[in-house]
Amino acid sequence: MRHVDVAVAGLGLSGAAVAWAATRRGHTVAAFEAYAPGHRRGSSHGHARIYRRAYLDPFYVELTGRAGRLWERLEIEAGERLLDRVGGVDHGPGREPERMAALLREHGVAAELLDPADAAARWPGIRFTGPVVHDPEGGVIDPEATIAAMTRLAATEGAAVAHETPVRDLEPDEDGVRFRAGADTWHARTLVVAAGAWTGPLLGGLVPLPPLTVTQQQVFFFAPREPGPWPTIVHGSSEEALEMYALPEGPWVKLGEHLRGTVTTADTRDFTVDPEARERALAYAREWLPGVDPVPRSETTCLYTWAPGEDFVLDRQGPIVVCSPCSGHGAKFAPLIGELVTDLLEGAPPIDRFALRPPRS
Numbered sequence: 001m002r003h004v005d006v007a008v009a010g011l012g013l014s015g016a017a018v019a020w021a022a023t024r025r026g027h028t029v030a031a032f033e034a035y036a037p038g039h040r041r042g043s044s045h046g047h048a049r050i051y052r053r054a055y056l057d058p059f060y061v062e063l064t065g066r067a068g069r070l071w072e073r074l075e076i077e078a079g080e081r082l083l084d085r086v087g088g089v090d091h092g093p094g095r096e097p098e099r100m101a102a103l104l105r106e107h108g109v110a111a112e113l114l115d116p117a118d119a120a121a122r123w124p125g126i127r128f129t130g131p132v133v134h135d136p137e138g139g140v141i142d143p144e145a146t147i148a149a150m151t152r153l154a155a156t157e158g159a160a161v162a163h164e165t166p167v168r169d170l171e172p173d174e175d176g177v178r179f180r181a182g183a184d185t186w187h188a189r190t191l192v193v194a195a196g197a198w199t200g201p202l203l204g205g206l207v208p209l210p211p212l213t214v215t216q217q218q219v220f221f222f223a224p225r226e227p228g229p230w231p232t233i234v235h236g237s238s239e240e241a242l243e244m245y246a247l248p249e250g251p252w253v254k255l256g257e258h259l260r261g262t263v264t265t266a267d268t269r270d271f272t273v274d275p276e277a278r279e280r281a282l283a284y285a286r287e288w289l290p291g292v293d294p295v296p297r298s299e300t301t302c303l304y305t306w307a308p309g310e311d312f313v314l315d316r317q318g319p320i321v322v323c324s325p326c327s328g329h330g331a332k333f334a335p336l337i338g339e340l341v342t343d344l345l346e347g348a349p350p351i352d353r354f355a356l357r358p359p360r361s
């Protein structure tokens with residue numbers, strides 16, 4: 001049997017961040033990923049996710065600030081650009097631009113509140129009908145490059161890293177967790193389950209989880225007519241359940257819906273783009289993104305794992321840490337997730353909102 005302080009199941013953005021942080025903080029770490037690097041079955045594939053300070057909830061504005069400082073540290077240690085701060089715009093009544101601008105300024109962000117004509121002059125590829133918040137700290141993260149960088153840094157510091165090696169057969173005992181990975185049996189003082197949409201199935205009832213709902217989402221790639229740089233965009237329209245986001249990814253503008261997806265599971269999802277979602281994306285691009293050719297050049301699917309309140313689950317029960325920071329917005333926090341989970345495995349209490357059983361207000 002092989003022994004380690006910390007084992008990590010899953011090397012998406014979360015598991016890679018935990019492997020990096022825990023190794024840097026002196027723990028012996030073994031990290032396992034069920035599939036090959038860059039696989040497209042989970043939540044972290046592709047080359048673009050939005051980083052933004054622009055939340056309407058002060059709790060998350062504060063966390064984005066902490067995450068932003070850690071992105072800078074990660075870029076220095078990795079020696080590469082992983083977060084391209086192209087700026088972000090939020091508009092539409094659902095984003096409450098006046099309140100959001102005030103909140104960001106309270107948190108030290110040099111946010112601007114623009115009227116629609118000024119915003120359209122600045123970003124002619126986007127149609128605006130009301131006030132617009134510009135978040136100059138916002139930008140685009142490259143998730144695959146980030147996972148590779150964090151995994152490489154962890155391995156350089158001594159972590160054992162294995163791909164195509166699913167963790168299975170978890171058995172908590174008096175001083176840790178025994179499990180199988182590949183041909184070996186391992187024992188870890190703490191096992192961090194960072195398995196994205198597979199979290200519930202992997203735990204198999206060992207830890208009582210809050211309801212986690214997995215949905216299949218889709219994104220569409222459009223060719224820009226307006227030259228860049230494009231900002232990231234979040235648009236909360238007055239129509240219920242319409243929250244669209246867009247961001248540059250390589251030569252494309254990627255467009256997706258935040259709130260609508262198809263409930264599924266990690267192992268039964270079908271990878272098929274919902275034709276109604278495609279129609280909605282086309283209609284949206286025609287109406288709101290005059291700077292793109294409104295015919296998608298490609299499309300793909302991806303999984304969200306929703307936790308109650310669109311929050312995350314970061315907590316431990318005995319020797320198992322549950323690390324599920326998704327709800328469709330976890331990527332931007334990745335390096336902070338690594339720190340928060342390492343705090344947990346060193347004995348810190350969970351953040352209330354991320355606890356397995358959040359206290360009721």
Ligand SMILES: Cc1cc2nc3c(=O)[nH]c(=O)nc-3n(C[C@H](O)[C@H](O)[C@H](O)COP(=O)(O)OP(=O)(O)OC[C@H]3O[C@@H](n4cnc5c(N)ncnc54)[C@H](O)[C@@H]3O)c2cc1C
Pocket residue numbers: 009010011012013014015032033034035041042043044045048049050051165166167168194195196197198202217218219256301302303304323324325326327328329330331332333
């Ligand atoms: C379409 C889309 C757009 C998004 N846009 C944004 C955005 O703009 N900004 C933002 O902040 N966030 C965004 N997100 C959310 C963000 O991408 C996720 O929060 C993040 O990728 C979650 O990473 P994860 O590591 O928790 O999960 P995953 O990336 O799914 O990683 C879990 C890993 O665990 C592995 N695994 C499963 N079972 C086992 C096992 N038994 N043993 C070993 N390994 C196992 C899986 O193969 C997988 O690689 C978006 C998500 C999607 C789907």
